[in-house]
Amino acid sequence: MDEKKAGKIIGPVSLLWSGFKLNLLHLAWNFERLQNLGFYFSIHNMLRKIYAGRTEERLSATRRHIGFFNTHIFFSTALLGVMVRLEEDLSDETPKAKELEIDSTKMGLMGPLAAIGDSLFWSGLKPFSLLLGVGIIWLTKFTFTGWLAAVVISLAFYNIPRVIIKYYLLFKSYYTYKELFSTIQKVKFQDIMKSLKVAGMGFLGAFTAVYLREKQLTIVGLRWLDSAVLCGAFVLVIWALRSKKSVSFIFGTSVAACIVLAYIT
Amino acid sequence: MEILISAKIIIAAIAGSALELDAYFVGMTLVSQPVIAGAIAGWIFGDFFTGIFIGSLVQLVWISPPVGAYVPPSSSAIAYTATVLCINMNAIFVHNDFNALIMFALVIGTATGYFVGQADIWNRKLNTLILHFFEPAILGGGIWPVMAAQIFALTAKFFRDAIFYLVIFALGTGVAAKIFSSLPPDFLKGLEKALWVMPVIGLAVIYETFRTKMGEIIHIALFLIFYIVFWKFNHVDPAFFLLASALACGVVIYNFVWNKRSR
Numbered sequence: 045m046d047e048k049k050a051g052k053i054i055g056p057v058s059l060l061w062s063g064f065k066l067n068l069l070h071l072a073w074n075f076e077r078l079q080n081l082g083f084y085f086s087i088h089n090m091l092r093k094i095y096a097g098r099t100e101e102r103l104s105a106t107r108r109h110i111g112f113f114n115t116h117i118f119f120s121t122a123l124l125g126v127m128v129r130l131e132e133d134l135s136d137e138t139p140k141a142k143e144l145e146i147d148s149t150k151m152g153l154m155g156p157l158a159a160i161g162d163s164l165f166w167s168g169l170k171p172f173s174l175l176l177g178v179g180i181i182w183l184t185k186f187t188f189t190g191w192l193a194a195v196v197i198s199l200a201f202y203n204i205p206r207v208i209i210k211y212y213l214l215f216k217s218y219y220t221y222k223e224l225f226s227t228i229q230k231v232k233f234q235d236i237m238k239s240l241k242v243a244g245m246g247f248l249g250a251f252t253a254v255y256l257r258e259k260q261l262t263i264v265g266l267r268w269l270d271s272a273v274l275c276g277a278f279v280l281v282i283w284a285l286r287s288k289k290s291v292s293f294i295f296g297t298s299v300a301a302c303i304v305l306a307y308i309t
Numbered sequence: 310m311e312i313l314i315s316a317k318i319i320i321a322a323i324a325g326s327a328l329e330l331d332a333y334f335v336g337m338t339l340v341s342q343p344v345i346a347g348a349i350a351g352w353i354f355g356d357f358f359t360g361i362f363i364g365s366l367v368q369l370v371w372i373s374p375p376v377g378a379y380v381p382p383s384s385s386a387i388a389y390t391a392t393v394l395c396i397n398m399n400a401i402f403v404h405n406d407f408n409a410l411i412m413f414a415l416v417i418g419t420a421t422g423y424f425v426g427q428a429d430i431w432n433r434k435l436n437t438l439i440l441h442f443f444e445p446a447i448l449g450g451g452i453w454p455v456m457a458a459q460i461f462a463l464t465a466k467f468f469r470d471a472i473f474y475l476v477i478f479a480l481g482t483g484v485a486a487k488i489f490s491s492l493p494p495d496f497l498k499g500l501e502k503a504l505w506v507m508p509v510i511g512l513a514v515i516y517e518t519f520r521t522k523m524g525e526i527i528h529i530a531l532f533l534i535f536y537i538v539f540w541k542f543n544h545v546d547p548a549f550f551l552l553a554s555a556l557a558c559g560v561v562i563y564n565f566v567w568n569k570r571s572r
Binding site: 068075080107202 | 333335336339340342344345357362365368371372373382416419434436439444448449450452455456459461462463496499500501502506510511513515516517518520521524525527529530532533534535538539543545547550554555557561565566567
């Protein structure tokens with residue numbers, strides 16, 4: 045890596061600072077060009093360094109990066125690294141070719157990175173770490189220490205991979221951008237996702253057992269009958285979810301059904 | 310109309326809008342999640358237990374990620390508002406239905422969460438106007454226009470939420486308490502039953518989020534094992550629960566997910 049670092053205009057501190065600024069990627073999210081302002085805000089200081097003393101080229105780069113941008117917030121660092129590297133390496137003698145290369149690379153990378161990020165974080169790590177947290181809170185009967193342990197575990201489980209992936213991709217994509225895709229392909233995201241889902245289902249099974257055993261009787265007064273009612277409600281909710289009903293719709297319908305039930309019984 | 314205004318309500322409104330920023334606009338570190346937001350609201354108003362309970366319940370139900378461009382209701386706003394309203398309503402009038410009160414606060418909280426989600430769409434539309442306003446200056450190459458655009462977007466979102474929370478907490482508590490105290494007993498019983506069913510919705514939502522064939526098998530196996538363990542011992546140590554679940558899941562994942570391709 046040291047050899048690769050030699051001769052580069054952008055140092056690690058600038059990279060870190062730009063990566064940190066990507067925390068604001070969604071701040072000015074707009075329906076026209078989505079995350080463009082956040083991305084330009086992050087890359088701006090690097091463009092100033094790359095095009096120091098070359099105003100015309102810097103303004104061309106500004107026009108390039110104020111355009112459409114949309115990817116996963118934690119994987120956006122990979123794009124940042126690649127973009128900075130291309131801005132640095134590609135010759136300014138043929139500006140049209142440079143613009144085409146940068147634009148097509150950006151467009152080509154945004155979609156796949158968004159897809160990986162969405163499935164890994166939004167459908168995997170986030171619900172899994174929150175499930176762990178809620179499970180611990182219920183097990184420890186809503187005590188402060190239980191809550192504290194749950195929060196620490198949840199935040200660590202989600203944020204440690206988040207920070208590692210974010211900054212690893214940033215440095216990897218800047219110093220060895222041509223190897224970015226082969227590096228990503230080496231990580232078995234499918235297996236990681238499958239593991240998270242299997243572990244999530246396992247924890248959920250254990251958690252459901254704890255919930256059913258600890259639940260106070262309130263509807264019928266017989267534990268087995270109450271459990272049966274809950275199982276029936278569970279199956280109904282699953283059916284509703286598979287029928288593409290939203291969680292909020294199910295929530296509202298359940299409240300209404302319980303009120304009607306209270307009047308009938 | 311009764312207006313509740315105090316230092317606690319102002320602090321709660323500011324803290325709530327700061328938490329809302331983390332939900333999507335800044336960082337996305339999970340500190341805005343209901344399980345934390347509810348507890349913070351509970352801590353501000355001196356009832357940590359209610360905050361944790363409401364937060365964890367909301368967390369279970371609204372744990373799934375949004376799909377595509379759909380802007381979901383803010384689960385953070387649901388937990389935060391429900392906790393504040395529940396604790397404040399409980400403080401201003403005498404009643405015997407705390408569970409029904411929690412459920413009633415959750416219903417109002419859900420409506421609030423919807424509004425905050427909808428208002429985020431307005432913010433994104435406003436961001437388009439902000440982009441158009443600052444774009445000519447940004448194309449001039451300076452850092453200040455882009456920083457100004459970001460700051461405008463941040464303050465628009467922050468103050469909108471802070472004012473909204475302030476109005477809901479200051480005006481909404483009295484109105485909600487009056488409505489609740491006028492509800493017939495059967496209606497309150499219905500709300501109690503609904504609270505009882507809420508975790509089931511959450512468990513079903515998570516089941517659908519994680520569902521795989523192998524996952525279903527381990528789900529049933531661990532459910533049966535833990536049900537029997539609880540039936541036998543009536544209590545289980547949380548650390549044991551976590552370690553046993555992690556070990557079981559680890560063995561299955563190691564053998565059936567990671568070893569599969571190397572064989």
